[in-house]
Amino acid sequence: MPINQDEADGERPVDRDLDDRQADRAPTTRVTPLRYAGIPADARRLVDARRGLERWAVAAGIAPSVVDDIVLAGYEAMANAAEHAYRLRPGTLDLLATSEDGEVVVVVRDRGDWRPPPADPGDRGRGLLMIRSTSEADIDSGPDGTTVRMRWRR
């Protein structure tokens, strides 16, 4: 795999939970978190990361319209990191996705510095608009990098 992938990391649902599930009678699909650490902030690698995120979201049983938004917002966050945090210089980013308790959370973290938006925000303005319109987003930007945290009810 071209990017560092440890999807298998984490706990799998095990049989000891079966009794609880039956008692609750609530449908429960658990999915192991997706963790891509140190993805090169490069347009080609971001294609892999986007496809990995989509595959994970579908496997998690998330509704197709929400999957579309997760993939769109997640990709825009990664593209922002590549374009604006590193300004197309070498750098890496991390992608984390979790789905639990009816909530999907996708976190994209970079270690670059985002430039202040120019007078005409252009691409970046549109990318942030897409993130904020398709998710509940928190963006925490500091000297050590930026973390974009996006949430959806599944």
Added chain:
Amino acid sequence: MTSAPITIDVVPVEDCVVVAVAGEVDLLTADQLRDALMGVVERYAVVVVDLAEVQFLSSTGLAALTLAHRVAVASGNQLRLVATDRVTLRPLEITGMTTQIAVFDSTDDAMAGGDRPDPSSPRD
């Protein structure tokens, strides 16, 4: 293989041109779309960009469409879109582009007119 090329078919029809795009329009491929559009927007009265076979449309792709639209209008021409799937309509709608660029359900409709002709009038 990590590359995700897009396929662009340019089909001139008299003073119109249909630019049919297939694949994933993102940071990697948006330049290809931009270049294809910039090659036609000043030369054809009507440029129809068919996004029906596009499976992903990022903000960089939207930037290419916006630029092409601006240049077309500055040249006295028109740029129209064909978008039929949520995956393309959603980014266009979120960013307000559907209020600036006419969107149609099919290339036939797009070529027939941006003026939304009277439904009772016959269409050639």
